[in-house]
Amino acid sequence: MGKTLVIQPVSRIEGHAKITIQLDDAGDVADARVNVIELRGFEKFCVGKPVEEMPRITTRICGVCPWSHHLASAKANDAVFGVEPAPAGVKLRRLCNSIAYMEEHILHFYILGGPDFVMGPSSDYAARNVIGIVGAVPDVAKQVVKVRHMCAKMLETIAGKSIHPDAAVPGGFSKPLQKEERDALLPMAQECLELAKFSIKFAKDNIFPKYLDAVKTIGTMTSGFLGTVAADGALDLYDGKLRMMYSDGSYEDFATNDYADYIGEHVEDWTYLKFPYAKKRGPFLLEDNAPSLYRVNTLARINVADYIPTPLAQKELEEFRANFGRPAQLTLLYHWARLIELLYNAETAVQLLNDPEITSRATRVKVTPRAARGVGVVEAPRGTLIHDYTTDDNGILTHVNLIVATCQNNSAINLSVRQAAKTLIKSGNYDQGTLNTVEMAIRAYDPCLSCATHKLDGSIPVKLDIVGPDGKLLDTLTNQ
Amino acid sequence: MDTLPSFCRARVLILGVGNVLFGNDGFGPQVIDYLTRHYVIPEDIYAIDVGTGARKVLFTVTLSQTRPQELVIADAVDWGQEIGSVLEIPVELLPVTKVDDFSLHQVPTSNMLRELQDDCGVKVSVVVCDVGEIPQVIEPGLSSAIEAAVVTAGEKMASRYELRLLLP
Known part of the structure; x- marks a missing residue:
């Protein structure tokens, strides 16, 4: 009889998840799945509310990446109201986005993912924590x-x-x-830039070489990538067009409004999280190298961008591409790409604070309610985030659709965990280090599962399926 | 400009944890709302509704060399006790490491609270309210039992820190 290992919950990622690894009679991995055990209903809740309330409400979805929801929602509002936001207002939004990114990427590299590398995946769990670092x-x-501290202080000052x-x-x-606020913030942004420069050098000198074998083996897979680029193909985390790059490096660009023509959403009965897929490349398949499979988040953005419009990050991109090609596929390279983005955001923050327009008093334009559809897209630290609103004549929401970043990596997370488990668990042999290394495959994607779930009818109970080697259901554990 | 966030410099930091969109899970944020609406919060006390973002603040505090002397967490739990009962529990009773079988939101939060007390010398207290099951779909608003529990918890904190009532 096959045996099932359950790792629940995955520590140090946002929200709750469990991994179910099914072993066959020989003790090898037959299958592995990442299940989400939370439930939301956000979109339905929002219908009937004034659209201008959404930028405040959406920050309550999840306290982990409130700025991304806040900005995507504000952009969807701009579109619904049919206005071009004030240039100074856009710059302030971009500045906050860059600072929030730095806060998140530093948190992830040094605290969430860092312990795996700094302390080692086999180290005592009790030591792999903040104080351990x-x-x-x-x-x-x-x-x-x-x-x-400076990032938190900068956001507090600006917003x-x-x-x-x-x-x-x-x-x-x-x-x-x-x-005077700008003058006080600029030295802080410059210090952030110094840490960003140090971080990527520190990682390249001390961490990545040590774990190069792990980078080449853990959670590896081949997929396409989705991310936002500016009109000229430059990396842009706040605005632009969407680019779906396929695994062979070819790509299609499309306007954010048209996302539904390119992104399909598949539903499986064993998880609340949907599986977005590249619609134009055939049906959904939860298989490595499936034509419709794509990933988001740092590595995706680094892959789809033709270049990075800040000099230090561009130099790092060139080195990265010289080593790993385009598109780079190795899952643990998400960490490397994250540090390139950290550098880009630090450079961007300094640039914006040096821009005289950042202190303009004209930060907003007047808006008037109307019946319209508006799509707001930003790149959240964890990947492409889409807010799609429709309103009536009074600006009341009649339809809301959100596609969150972690959801878009759902297939990839499952496939990477399956691959990692198959590589690491043989003949029933495993230990704490092995199991944590499986978790590392998930953490590379920096998932935030607490806002990724949105099943509207709430009819499916939370459950754990135990499946035997012959594929038959042996047992179900449920919360009802 | 001081580069430390304000909450690091407070003598007492009170965090209201929970999601106001999910019914009684909003207990913690509503305690903060109650305190700030009814009492003068002195400069050395910082009370903040952190929603589901407690980790951001806790990470920052844990890693800071300047920390509050006391940290109070107000949060909802489902422990099978009487609905609306308010308990103050020592951090020692929080579950260890990866086992998180109660609803104190993100797993690492409970780990960090232990680290703050054991390794950082911060006195941590956790004020919990047993709210029963949290709705699985969004449904804002507290039940009457939890509204009463908010008052109970708020009054206890006000009394402990000798907060002065706001004038009408």
């Missing part, structure tokens, strides 16, 4: 702490608060930046 690399930790932001409004940004 501080003890292992105290000087680095000190600087990380300082810069994270009033960082946890549940409400500064981005339809048509722009509600709070102009004072010149």
